Amino acid sequence: MLKGKVALITGSTSGIGLAAAHVLAEQGINLVLHGLMSNQEGTALAENFTQQYKINTTFSNADLRDPDSIHTFIDNAITKMGSIDILINNAGIQHTESAINFPLNKWNDIIAINLSASFHTIQKSLPSMQKNKWGRIINIASVHGLVGSVNKSAYCAAKHGIVGLTKVVALENAEQGITVNSICPGWVDTPLINDQIKAISEKENLDFEDAKYNLVTAKQPLPEMMNPRQIGEFILFLCSDSARSITGSSLPMDGAWTAQ
Structure with missing residues (x-):
C-alpha cells in the first residue's frame, strides 16, 4: 500500500527525521529530505538513499522561518515528485531560559520553525492529498505539547500549538481519507x-x-x-491502513512521563 508513496520530512538530515527517512525508505516510500546542509551535502545524502533503497529522493535546505521559502519548497517537491502523500513535520530547535529573560529572537525562531512552519507545510500539502483522497500528516510534537517545564516557554508554546493545530486539521479532513496526528515523545537520544x-x-x-x-x-x-528509530517505526504504523481510524490524536511516547 505504501510503496511508491511520497513522504516529505522536515529536519530529516539527523535525529528523528533521518531515522524516520530510513524506516520509510525500507518500505519503498519515495522521499523529500530537508535539513541544515549545503545543497551539495544534501544532494549527496539524497543520492545515497536512492542507491541504497532504489527509490526517488530529493533534497531541500529551505529556511523554515520564511513562509515564502516554505511555499517554494512544497511547490518544487510536488512538481518533482508528483504529490506529497505523507507529510512529517519534524524540524525543531530549542533554547532554554526563564520567560522573563527569554531572548526575543530565540522566541521568534522557535515559534517559526517549531509551529508556524508546520502550518505552512500542511496548508500547501493538503490540496495534493485531498485530490488523491489519501494522506498522512504526522507532526512531531513533544511531551511538552502536553505538559510544561521551566525555562521552555517558547518550546512548550510551540508544541502545545502543534497539538491544537493537529486536532483542527484532523477535524477538517476527516472525510477526505487524510489522517492527522501528533507524536509526543519524551526524552529521545x-x-x-x-x-x-x-x-x-x-x-x-x-x-x-x-x-x-x-x-x-x-x-x-x-x-x-528512546532511540529515534522507535519513533520512525511508530510513524510507519500511523501511515498504514491499520491506523486509518487514528486521527486528531496526540500520542505520547514518553516513558510514563505524563502518566504521573
Whole structure:
C-alpha cells in the first residue's frame, strides 16, 4: 500500500527525521529530505538513499522561518515528485531560559520553525492529498505539547500549538481519507538535547552518561532515552491502513512521563 508513496520530512538530515527517512525508505516510500546542509551535502545524502533503497529522493535546505521559502519548497517537491502523500513535520530547535529573560529572537525562531512552519507545510500539502483522497500528516510534537517545564516557554508554546493545530486539521479532513496526528515523545537520544546534558554535567560535576541519567529520570519514570528509530517505526504504523481510524490524536511516547 505504501510503496511508491511520497513522504516529505522536515529536519530529516539527523535525529528523528533521518531515522524516520530510513524506516520509510525500507518500505519503498519515495522521499523529500530537508535539513541544515549545503545543497551539495544534501544532494549527496539524497543520492545515497536512492542507491541504497532504489527509490526517488530529493533534497531541500529551505529556511523554515520564511513562509515564502516554505511555499517554494512544497511547490518544487510536488512538481518533482508528483504529490506529497505523507507529510512529517519534524524540524525543531530549542533554547532554554526563564520567560522573563527569554531572548526575543530565540522566541521568534522557535515559534517559526517549531509551529508556524508546520502550518505552512500542511496548508500547501493538503490540496495534493485531498485530490488523491489519501494522506498522512504526522507532526512531531513533544511531551511538552502536553505538559510544561521551566525555562521552555517558547518550546512548550510551540508544541502545545502543534497539538491544537493537529486536532483542527484532523477535524477538517476527516472525510477526505487524510489522517492527522501528533507524536509526543519524551526524552529521545538526539543532538538537540546534548547542550542540556552538558550543562548538567558541568554544574553537577558528573560525566556525560550520569548527567543524561539525571536529566531523564527527573521527569520520566522509564530511565532511558528512546532511540529515534522507535519513533520512525511508530510513524510507519500511523501511515498504514491499520491506523486509518487514528486521527486528531496526540500520542505520547514518553516513558510514563505524563502518566504521573
